[in-house]
Amino acid sequence: MSAPVERKRPDMVTISDVARHAGVAVSTVSYVLSGKRAISATTRQRVLASIGQLGYHPHAGARALASRRSNVIAMVLPLRSGMHLPVVMELVTAVVTAARQFGHDVLLMTADEGPAGLRRIAASAMADGVLIMDVEMSDARVPTLRELERPSVLIGFPADPSGLTCVDLDFHLAGARCVDHLAGLGHRRVALLGAPPVVYQRDTGFAHRTRAGFLDAARRHRIAATARPCGESPAEARAAVEQLFRDDPAVTGLVVHNEAAIGHVLAALSSRVPDEIAVVAICPDHVAEAAAPPLTSVQIPAAEVGRQAVSLLMRKLDGGGVPESTLLSPVLTVRRSSTSP
Structure with a gap:
């Protein structure tokens, strides 16, 4: 009793x-x-x-002292130019929801402190593990991550992912799938309007891999291809479209990998889609479905990437084995924006 x-x-x-x-x-x-x-x-x-x-x-502090576990994971999210916030927030929401299912809270770190911020997390009891976003090809945080005792998962891939745990959409294959679709329709001159210039200047992994996959597939199909960045504002998107067709008026297939610029690109193309220009986007489904006309697209599965990242980190926290690389296969959905030339 x-x-x-x-x-x-x-x-x-x-x-x-x-x-x-x-x-x-x-x-x-x-x-x-x-x-x-x-x-x-x-x-x-x-x-x-x-x-x-x-x-x-x-009490979280007492529990941490007793068990050496805080039941908190840190998510490092540098809010920098060129990051499309709706997609970022979809991913963050998925991470927070998945973490709660494992009994963990999420500490969101928005300051871009680089390696020093990771060492600060590792030296304290504030978080059991770390999720890293906005991964660059030569990311300065990678050597520190390999040395830390705190488990970590990268949402994105550096050039050398050995010794790390990384998860993301297979952006190289996503770029290739877009070209495969256009080539299958008979297009012989294609172009990519990608992320804003600053994203390429940082050599961010997803943008680099999409462009590489796009150009590799074009070579495989032996079709002419060009790839260039595209700004997010209406003026920048219009300028990118106009410059593209000044340089190569014969382009009939266009891939857009910039969610924030999709509407502006379509506005610049006016009524040319799809009769003159076939357009394929790499973006969330709801963005593609809301466009006029609805866009053939490769989905960015932000929510699934977030869930997978949390699951991998929890397995590492429990001492389980995880694969170094987890690549989600791209899914292309055909809609009204792509037809034969």
């Missing part, structure tokens, strides 16, 4: 109060909370019932 306990506000209830109420040792309550030792089902249920009745919430 559980012992009576003086009624307290939930934020004042201690683990000792729970133990007294359940009629067990403090260590037993701790084992029920941490799962580090097997407890009989009857005792476990009695402890959980006391926790529920008293409204006990384990």
